[in-house]
Amino acid sequence: MAEEMINNKKPSLETNRQKPHKHLISRPLFKQSFKANWLLWLVLTLGCAGIFIVINLVIGSKTIFTNINMSNVMTYVKDEDLNWLQVLGLLEKMGFSLSRIQVMSQIDINAILNDLIYKIAGVLLPMIYVMVVSNKLVANQVNDGSMAYVLSTPTNRKTVVRTQFVFLLASVTAMYVIITACALGSEAVANAIKLANNPQATNIRLPLRSILYCLGSYTSILALGGICFGASCFFNKSSNSVVVGGGVCVVSFLGCILGLFGNKVFVAVGIGVDAMKIFDFFSMFTLVDTESMSNFAKAIAENDFVNYTAIYDWTWKMAITVVIFVLFSYIGGRYFTKKDLPL
Numbered sequence: 001m002a003e004e005m006i007n008n009k010k011p012s013l014e015t016n017r018q019k020p021h022k023h024l025i026s027r028p029l030f031k032q033s034f035k036a037n038w039l040l041w042l043v044l045t046l047g048c049a050g051i052f053i054v055i056n057l058v059i060g061s062k063t064i065f066t067n068i069n070m071s072n073v074m075t076y077v078k079d080e081d082l083n084w085l086q087v088l089g090l091l092e093k094m095g096f097s098l099s100r101i102q103v104m105s106q107i108d109i110n111a112i113l114n115d116l117i118y119k120i121a122g123v124l125l126p127m128i129y130v131m132v133v134s135n136k137l138v139a140n141q142v143n144d145g146s147m148a149y150v151l152s153t154p155t156n157r158k159t160v161v162r163t164q165f166v167f168l169l170a171s172v173t174a175m176y177v178i179i180t181a182c183a184l185g186s187e188a189v190a191n192a193i194k195l196a197n198n199p200q201a202t203n204i205r206l207p208l209r210s211i212l213y214c215l216g217s218y219t220s221i222l223a224l225g226g227i228c229f230g231a232s233c234f235f236n237k238s239s240n241s242v243v244v245g246g247g248v249c250v251v252s253f254l255g256c257i258l259g260l261f262g263n264k265v266f267v268a269v270g271i272g273v274d275a276m277k278i279f280d281f282f283s284m285f286t287l288v289d290t291e292s293m294s295n296f297a298k299a300i301a302e303n304d305f306v307n308y309t310a311i312y313d314w315t316w317k318m319a320i321t322v323v324i325f326v327l328f329s330y331i332g333g334r335y336f337t338k339k340d341l342p343l
Contacts, residue, residue, distance in 0.1 A: 025163040026155045033167045037133050044125040045175045049182035051121055056186035059113065112265060114290040118213045119256050123285060126175060126221045127253060131246045133171065134228035137164040139241035142341060151341075161233065161333035168225055172218070180214040209297035216288035216314065219321040223284050224249050226325035230332025236342055255282030284324075287317040 138161075141147040150160060187205050228245030235241045259280035266272025280286040292313040299308045 023159065025166050026159050028153075029150060029155060029160065029163045030167055033137060033164060036136065037167075037171065040129065040132060041171055041175065044129045045178055048122060048125040048175070049179050051125075052117070052179060052183040053186040055113070055117060055121075056183065056190050112263075114213065114294065115260055115263065118217045118290060119283075119285040119288055120253075120260070122179075123217050123221060124253070126172065126179075126217070127224060127249050129175065130168070130172065130221060130225035130228050131242070131249050134168060134225055134232045134245055135238055135241045137168060137229065137232060138336065139232040139235050140238045142236050143238040147341065157337040158333075161336055165229065165329055165333060168229055169222070172222060172225060176214060176218040176221075180211065183210055183214060206297045206301055208300060209294055212293040212297060212314065213288075213290060216290070216293060216318060217285075219318050219325070220284050220288050223287075223321040223324040224252060226328040230328035233332030233336035234339075236339075251282055252284040255279045256285040259283055259286065284321065287321050289314040289317050292317075 138147075141150065147160075151157065184207055187207070187210055191205060227248050228241075231245040232241045235244070256279075259277055259282075260266065261272040262274055262277030262280070263272060267274050289310075292310045295308040296311040296314065299305045299311050305311065
């Protein structure tokens, strides 16, 4: 009789035992991550969007050195009966050779602004976001013990990793949707103002080009976010996660700044050194090929795929950033599900 009673109780015990949820993500955990990070997301998103708006409206797409016109210079020299060789000699002594002046006359500030905005100014705040949030999503919770509470619920480690991964991806995507919308809107206003002041204006920005620039910045930030998220999953201590993930981000950012002085435009005008391009190899933002994107947008707008070079280079470079994001996130998440936790 006693054995029968025990056997009769066993099914009830198994029935009452809580089983882990088999959902892909945990809604309560997603909401928790949202509540913990929404203010940081809002401040940095509005700040980055504001940067794009101010740059587009205040600077617009004015050309640099617009007063340099070689035909006007030659006319002036002839009218003033000046010795052209003496003028060239004077310019040479000042450091302005004829070839350099010709290069300067053709430089468009957009070529410089594209790198400054979409590789430096426009990525700093999103980069800070992925550094901070990636660490908070996993490593910080393990470090402060809150992960023990999460795993004590019917939420297993795989669900935790998937949920935090989806939150990071969704929040960065939402951030760049707003940033792109603000960039396009402010550019449309700037273009309208330019056309109103000068109906023959030709330096109008192309919407497709701006979309590609934002898309390139977005994927590069995702790549850094994947590295930070992988580090957060790998380490149990928050400090170690910040050192690795944040260190990669800082080195990448500094490499982009230093590599900018190796840009052919900076070298042509004498404010850069070609050897500085070596720093591009230390930066994730090097994979944002603004020149190729610009050529692609112009080729589409003009229906001319012959006179523009390297119009598809941006595609494989962008694909690399996506692979980095997925690969590091997967490796980190996989390791998190297997490692020992100090719970």
